[in-house]
Amino acid sequence: MNQPATERIRWTADDLDLLPESSNRYEIIDGDLVVTRAPHWKHQKASGNTYAELRNWSIETGLGEAVQTPGVIFTDADNVIPDVVWISRDRLQHGLDEEGHLTIAPELVVEVLSPGTQNERRDRETKLKLYAERGVQEYWILDWRSQQVEVYRRQQILLKLVYTLFPADTLTSPLLPGFTCSVQRLFL
Numbered sequence: 576m577n578q579p580a581t582e583r584i585r586w587t588a589d590d591l592d593l594l595p596e597s598s599n600r601y602e603i604i605d606g607d608l609v610v611t612r613a614p615h616w617k618h619q620k621a622s623g624n625t626y627a628e629l630r631n632w633s634i635e636t637g638l639g640e641a642v643q644t645p646g647v648i649f650t651d652a653d654n655v656i657p658d659v660v661w662i663s664r665d666r667l668q669h670g671l672d673e674e675g676h677l678t679i680a681p682e683l684v685v686e687v688l689s690p691g692t693q694n695e696r697r698d699r700e701t702k703l704k705l706y707a708e709r710g711v712q713e714y715w716i717l718d719w720r721s722q723q724v725e726v727y728r729r730q731q732i733l734l735k736l737v738y739t740l741f742p743a744d745t746l747t748s749p750l751l752p753g754f755t756c757s758v759q760r761l762f763l
């Protein structure tokens with residue numbers, strides 16, 4: 576018997592516990608299971624470099640924390656693992672569950688694009704909408720292949736592209752007072 580087109584399988588956080596251990600990364604977005612493989616070496620370098628820049632600034636200022644690949648559990652049907660997040664100390668005090676996962680939106684989310692149309696659409700459309708809906712203030716999308724950074728900022732209820740930066744440009748943010756980083760450093 577065929578399943579009606581209006582019904583679909585909705586994945587939850589509990590379902591993730593039943594999946595076998597693997598090197599895959601499992602996320603749930605609007606109840607849909609998203610499975611990705613370990614990222615490309617240059618993807619991981621860009622992620623690590625971004626984390627290092629944000630971490631160093633955070634240590635100097637004491638204003639917040641940067642974390643690589645944290646679990647962010649917005650709801651039972653929306654569990655994601657961004658490449659990097661930055662969250663203020665004040666917000667972090669109220670944002671962790673007993674298992675150490677963020678349950679609220681960090682102020683800044685960074686995703687590094689993986690090759691492929693489906694991967695790019697997920698970061699540029701699906702996750703962009705999810706992060707806007709959940710209250711992320713700023714969203715950076717890094718593309719290690721073209722060595723550029725797209726910066727999205729909250730404008731009312733949406734995250735809007737405010738500029739695209741290239742290797743010769745300097746990345747700053749009103750969320751991070753005094754933070755400056757050459758875009759080129761993110762891709763070394």
